[in-house]
Amino acid sequence: MVNRFVLNAISYHGKGAISEIPGIIQAKGFKKAFIATDPDLVKFGVSKKVTDLLDAAGLDYEVYSDIKPNPTIANVKNGVEAYKKSGADYMITIGGGSSMDTGKAIGIIINNPEFEDVRSLEGVAPTKNPTVFTIAVPTTAGTAAEATINYVITDEEKKRKFVCVDVNDIPNIAVVDPDMMSSMPKGLTAATGMDALTHAIEGYTTAAAWELADCLNLEAIKLISKNLRKAVENDPDGREGMALGQFVTGMAFSNVGLGIAHSMAHTLGAVYNTPHGVACAMFLPIVMEYNQEATGDKYKYIAEAMDVDTTGMSQEEYRKAAIEAVRKLSKDVGIPEKLDALKEEDLDFLAESAYADACRPGNPKETSVEDMKELFRKLM
Incomplete structure (x- = not known):
């Protein structure tokens, strides 16, 4: 029997790990980030811990926060359109599973437009291209979506969640900084x-x-x-x-x-x-x-x-x-x-x-x- 194991290319761990992000971006030569995060993280200044680092390094970004706790097909579709309009060339996801799952679906559709019908990603979708380059920054210690090949989207019309499994959706880099989790109630x-x-x-x-x-x-x-x-x-x-x-x-x-x-x-x-x-x-x-x-x-x-x-x-x-x-x-x-x-x-x-x-x-x-x-x- 053959067993497959898929992991992030690189992961950073420990207090202060987010300080590595500007250097990663500069080394890769990226121009603008699409930041997928949820509105509460914006409201309470959690996402700002990362955007402050980008500001200090003079790095451009756009924030997308139309994301529900159980992210929906509409959240993904709106995110795809926002990404296309933003001029971004890579993504940073900041949050728990909701932000990272939404980001995964957006990134997969951007690089595999034949799957623009979000429902077509259910199960093991035969995508051809990896998601857009993604740096995943968790703010909860639970979903581990920064390290997985899975994401879950809610179909509100049918009152069901569907699981997507795709080796192409794993974030390129995971930045696991416990300081990003310190404000969790x-x-x-x-x-x-x-x-x-x-x-x-x-x-x-x-x-x-x-x-x-x-x-x-x-x-x-x-x-x-x-x-x-x-x-x-x-x-x-x-x-x-x-x-x-x-x-x-x-x-x-x-x-x-x-x-x-x-x-x-x-x-x-x-x-x-x-x-x-x-x-x-x-x-x-x-x-x-x-x-x-x-x-x-x-x-x-x-x-x-x-x-x-x-x-x-x-x-x-x-x-x-x-x-x-x-x-x-x-x-x-x-x-x-x-x-x-x-x-x-x-x-x-x-x-x-x-x-x-x-x-x-x-x-x-x-x-x-x-x-x-x-x-x-x-x-x-």
Whole structure:
């Protein structure tokens, strides 16, 4: 069997890493940046940390911030037109998954105009050309979109999210600076951090998992378990640990896929606009219980990575211990266990949409629409 692994060409890590950006641009000879970021990051001066560096270096740019938390087809289409009018020759994405996913779709369409129908990018689109040169700067420790070949767009008309997987969309350069994450409020830090843990655990147990990805995902579980509580309290070491942990699992899950916790989370986001990290966090222990018989001894290593002593435990006991460790971390950082918006009459649509999601085939256990209905019901 042949396993493929796609990574950024270059990544920069640590406090102050954004200071590298002007030199990168000057060395490449680029003339003008198209900056994709969300309006709140502009409003609260987070994007300004990067644009101030560009201003000081005399580098030209244009800011595009028509981006929703669950980015839509319209956000992408408007961004494509804005890019064409801007005269930009490269892109900087600043934000969480919403900004970076929008930027990926824009960049792919600019260099592959035959895919201007955004829906045509769903699944594994056969694009020919890499995205426009992109520097990705995350402001959340969760999605790892700066390190992945995936992006997710919301189809508001059909009330669904669709996943796009394309080796041509990975940013050329990732700049992972924990100082860019220091203004995240507690709730967002918790939600994005639990999204990262879901990436690591689903990536470690997915049907396509293999040794290279496994060692990265296990290390990510350790980093996230050790640092998320501290990051929620805005501890600088916790922020730095989470910045690294979410990137490490991003390198891995991007190449092996995920599972049904993400499939169902995508559906909740599309129907109820539930924050993605919150949806993932609520589903993770539920899905771990559902999948446990299909995971061999992997829950033992998950439990140990989360600082559980499994000495003398049976398989049943260490599986339960891993699930409880996840549940406790989620509770400690303030994630709810139930979703009040969830309605019985929506379950058929939710389950069918989740079953059709691109992450579902990676689940280690075969599932069905009826199984997924029951899993959704556990959030009620």
